[in-house]
Amino acid sequence: MARILLTGSTGYIGSHTAVALLEAGFDVVGLDNYSRSLNGVSRRIQEITGKNYAQYQVDLVDSEAMTNVLAHESGIDAVIHFAAFKAVGESSTHPLLYFRNNLGGQINLMQACDQFGITNLVFSSSCTVYGNPEQIPVTEDSPLLEPESPYGRTKAVGEALLRDWVKSNAAQQGKAKHVIALRYFNPAGAHPSARIGECTVGVPDNLIPYITQTALGKREKLTVFGNDYPTRDGTCLRDYIHVCDIAAAHVDAVNHLLNQGSLTAPWSVYNLGTGVGQTVLEIIQAFEAVNQIKLPWSFGPRRPGDVIAVYANNRKAVDELGWQIRYNLEDMMRSAWNWERMQAQDPLH
Numbered sequence: 001m002a003r004i005l006l007t008g009s010t011g012y013i014g015s016h017t018a019v020a021l022l023e024a025g026f027d028v029v030g031l032d033n034y035s036r037s038l039n040g041v042s043r044r045i046q047e048i049t050g051k052n053y054a055q056y057q058v059d060l061v062d063s064e065a066m067t068n069v070l071a072h073e074s075g076i077d078a079v080i081h082f083a084a085f086k087a088v089g090e091s092s093t094h095p096l097l098y099f100r101n102n103l104g105g106q107i108n109l110m111q112a113c114d115q116f117g118i119t120n121l122v123f124s125s126s127c128t129v130y131g132n133p134e135q136i137p138v139t140e141d142s143p144l145l146e147p148e149s150p151y152g153r154t155k156a157v158g159e160a161l162l163r164d165w166v167k168s169n170a171a172q173q174g175k176a177k178h179v180i181a182l183r184y185f186n187p188a189g190a191h192p193s194a195r196i197g198e199c200t201v202g203v204p205d206n207l208i209p210y211i212t213q214t215a216l217g218k219r220e221k222l223t224v225f226g227n228d229y230p231t232r233d234g235t236c237l238r239d240y241i242h243v244c245d246i247a248a249a250h251v252d253a254v255n256h257l258l259n260q261g262s263l264t265a266p267w268s269v270y271n272l273g274t275g276v277g278q279t280v281l282e283i284i285q286a287f288e289a290v291n292q293i294k295l296p297w298s299f300g301p302r303r304p305g306d307v308i309a310v311y312a313n314n315r316k317a318v319d320e321l322g323w324q325i326r327y328n329l330e331d332m333m334r335s336a337w338n339w340e341r342m343q344a345q346d347p348l349h
């Protein structure tokens, strides 16, 4: 049974991917420092799958702790690196926190992979590396413009570090490395069981959790940041993709690395989006229609750092990884609301 190490295993995408990997028959080893998630998520992953897996509390910036786990958990066939802070707004006010955590942790992980001979890695990247694209939809060959936030910078630099890392290995005699970067668009929704979802600490940065907390009455009303953008209704446009479809893409990427072996390029990149864009107003309307809820909202000023419009050309992931998108916008709106209500009834600790 192939063994997969997940960093950030109890986070939003990490936890859904842990479920998908366990259900696909992989052995999973999880690392997380629980700074942005809750240890109770690990119990929920085991509850959903009926399978146990090894979960450690480790901060990647503590390279000794990470080395100890890898010395103990031998035979890792691939690593999926999720662990990173991801709030666009927070990164603009705390850039050094993001550089140290996201890039420092990644460099420690890369060193540990070299030390323990781990040569397959999947990197959690982001559509923010495209900046404010001049042409949409974006393909993987679209120019990587200036990221709009320090968060996006850590993803762009993170990809560049990995490109140099695989190249350096091509020069040395060591076993060739293979890295796949998955560029997520806007993850949304929750597992159909409503037992895992997006855990937010404090006031949510992102649109969907702010909507569900407003619907629950936890927030007084939603503010729509800007209504004078050059889009079909004046609000920003994004490509919202169900978190379970993103998780499935990670299983496809690991299978690609393990089954294609030396046939895979040392470095490859895939867009994970639906290929359809929705505006903020269209998301609000979809949420209200699916859940039969009237949401209190009003327009406010633009949010600094917001990209005007971005959505994916996802053909490459479909054609090369065999990725299949199984969920639609209604599923995202329904599962996000179910998760919010579950959290209110039976909160994670």
Ligand code: WQD
Pocket: 086, 087, 088, 125, 126, 127, 128, 184, 185, 186, 187, 205, 206, 207, 208, 210, 222, 223, 224, 225, 226, 236, 237, 238, 280, 303, 306
């Ligand atoms: C979406 C739209 C806001 C909150 C996200 C992730 C980032 C990355 C890319 C993966 C914007 C508007 C929001 C609110 C609003 N994903 N909005 N009122 O900024 O696209 O970034 O996707 O790596 O990690 O953060 O997502 O949900 O913050 O904003 O009007 O209260 O919703 O202005 O137009 P964003 P978001």
